[in-house]
């Protein structure tokens with residue numbers, strides 16, 4: 001089970017709304033390499049691992065990804081706070097606003113809704129862990145692209161922090177894979 | 183959020199990520215005695231910091247929530263509503 005902790009995992013403090021960045025950052029909420037896909041991937045895979053340690057790392061990283069999902073949602077929310085609909089439309093968020101208003105919905109940067117087809121759960125520990133390592137690298141690459149697109153240090157700082165976490169997760173999944181194959 | 187709360191929350195977040203990171207490390211290195219001792223030491227410190235924060239700024243989890251006239255859990259802004267998380 002889970003118990004909600006009433007704080008973000010890392011502080012987010014956006015002083016200047018920026019719908020242009022909201023539109024691209026939302027891909028880490030509901031896109032192919034986003035935090036929702038990451039969390040579901042690990043939390044699904046954990047049921048079928050040959051070692052308790054490996055189920056443990058999937059459980060704990062899957063849980064941390066939920067905290068990242070909350071951070072990305074907060075980034076998007078604060079980036080559009082107080083921005084009028086016509087301004088959202090100018091930055092490509094008109095369609096999003098029509099369907100979801102100011103609410104969060106898992107989509108990628110082009111508004112394509114989330115699908116479970118973004119991740120795999122094969123019941124084969126090597127296949128799953130290799131997928132997880134690739135997933136962490138892809139998420140890192142997306143954060144780097146988002147940092148390239150950003151100019152506000154208040155946005156760049158949490159994106160850098162999230163990027164760093166993907167590097168740590170990649171390392172741990174590598175160790176988990178070695179535990180299984182050695 | 184006032185300055186003091188923000189500072190305390192930041193310290194808590196920093197301690198928290200240290201422990202999360204160490205916990206992940208221990209998942210794949212469960213026999214590392216040095217890491218085990220570190221986890222114990224900093225987890226104790228973390229518990230103290232959490233109690234201090236909760237006394238001043240309300241519950242971090244619903245297990246610590248109460249109230250006489252009003253349910254404290256919903257009294258304050260949610261993390262996504264306040265600047266600084």
Ligand SMILES: [Fe+2]
Pocket residue numbers: 038065136139165166169
């Ligand atoms: Fe990750």
